Amino acid sequence: MTAVELETSSRPTVVDAFGVHVEVSVRGDRASQVLDRLPLLWEFCPAPAGATGEVTVEVVFDSDPQAWLLAEAQGAVSRLDFEDLLQVLTQRITLSAIDARAGECLMLHAACIADPRTGDAAAFVARGGTGKTTLARTLGRDRWYVTDETTVVLEDGTVLPYPKPLSIRRDPDSLFKDETPPSAVGLVAPTGRVQLAALCLLERDPGHRREPTVETLPTLDALVALVPQTSHLPEMARPLQRLAALCESLGGVHRITYRESADVAGLVDELIGVAS
Numbered sequence: 259m260t261a262v263e264l265e266t267s268s269r270p271t272v273v274d275a276f277g278v279h280v281e282v283s284v285r286g287d288r289a290s291q292v293l294d295r296l297p298l299l300w301e302f303c304p305a306p307a308g309a310t311g312e313v314t315v316e317v318v319f320d321s322d323p324q325a326w327l328l329a330e331a332q333g334a335v336s337r338l339d340f341e342d343l344l345q346v347l348t349q350r351i352t353l354s355a356i357d358a359r360a361g362e363c364l365m366l367h368a369a370c371i372a373d374p375r376t377g378d379a380a381a382f383v384a385r386g387g388t389g390k391t392t393l394a395r396t397l398g399r400d401r402w403y404v405t406d407e408t409t410v411v412l413e414d415g416t417v418l419p420y421p422k423p424l425s426i427r428r429d430p431d432s433l434f435k436d437e438t439p440p441s442a443v444g445l446v447a448p449t450g451r452v453q454l455a456a457l458c459l460l461e462r463d464p465g466h467r468r469e470p471t472v473e474t475l476p477t478l479d480a481l482v483a484l485v486p487q488t489s490h491l492p493e494m495a496r497p498l499q500r501l502a503a504l505c506e507s508l509g510g511v512h513r514i515t516y517r518e519s520a521d522v523a524g525l526v527d528e529l530i531g532v533a534s
Contacts, residue, residue: 271296272305275355276410276418281311282351286320286329291340292347298439299344302403302421302447313354319343344437348423352408355420361493363418364411364501366457368487369394370404371526372417372448377402378455378530379417381409382514383487389462389519391424395443396519397526403445404452408489411504417452421445456529457508459483461515470516470525477502480511 271282271293284292318329318336329336335350337343356365369390372379379402384390394406405420412418424443425435440447459475475483481501491497505511512529516522 270311271300272309272311273300273303273351274305274309275303275351275422276359276408276420278355278358279305279309279312280351280354281314282317282347283314284317284319286318286325286336288319288321288340289317292317292319292343295344299348299423299437302419302440313358315347315350315354317343317347341436342434344423345425345435348425348437352420352422356408356489359410360490361495363413364491364494364504365489366409366411366484366487367407367489368409369406370409370417370452371398371530372402372404372452373530374402374446374449376530377448377451377453379404379452380456380458380526380529381411381417381454382458382460383409383484384460384462385487389460391426393460393519393522395424395426395445397523398445401526401530402448402452403440404448409454411454413500415453415504415507417454419448419452421447454504454508457505457511458529459511459513461513462517463515464517466515466517470514470521472525473513473515474510475513477505477510480505483513484511 273280316334318334326336326338335347337346366381366383368381368383370379370381371394382393391406394403403421404417406424408420410418421440423437423439426438428434428436484501494500
């Protein structure tokens with residue numbers, strides 16, 4: 259049986275990715291392994307009961323290497339290794355949701371945590387592989403884990419949570435990551451409204467020997483840094499004005515240079531408070 263002919267599972271999973279219902283449709287003779295793991299991995303992103311997918315991500319997990327190759331050629335998510343497949347699937351869910359909301363809202367490549375007492379949140383913008391997940395995992399305890407990847411901000415400053423599985427590197431130099439349920443590392447999902455209170459640019463420097471340094475950037479400099487880390491910005495109406503207005507409403511963008519994520523804890527307390 260080829261990948262085209264593989265029977266699709268009768269129990270697709272639908273997850274809520276910052277308001278986008280993404281249906282994960284799995285086929286192949288190992289489909290049950292994927293479907294059994296998804297509810298725990300996406301524990302903090304459940305779609306409402308009975309929800310159907312606005313977009314669909316096709317997945318093939320099969321013991322036949324030929325089925326894997328054919329599935330990839332058709333654009334489905336497929337890998338022979340289970341953990342590798344889960345990593346790629348998380349990426350595909352995120353990208354599908356981002357594409358679905360193109361032009362609707364600001365979508366920053368940023369981790370985000372919030373004070374559960376107030377809902378005030380700090381977003382930490384950074385390039386991939388520079389510490390966003392580590393920061394969310396380290397500083398998210400006793401706070402709401404909003405996301406480790408994509409911070410979605412509406413025009414009124416509301417943040418749409420995306421507490422996806424954490425993508426944790428298998429070792430510091432590896433490109434491969436293990437998808438980890440947020441509760442497994444002690445994180446909790448938001449239970450109320452989240453609003454952006456601070457916007458930060460992360461500059462992780464292993465050679466930084468002092469306390470973290472904070473610099474508030476002029477709006478133009480902030481835009482230059484933020485634009486490459488904002489998805490689908492050109493599709494928005496008046497995109498630069500919208501981004502500039504957000505920066506100015508928050509009192510500017512803070513560039514934080516630091517060595518280890520734990521060093522930033524005190525700054526987060528100042529930005530958004532800390533749960534008592």
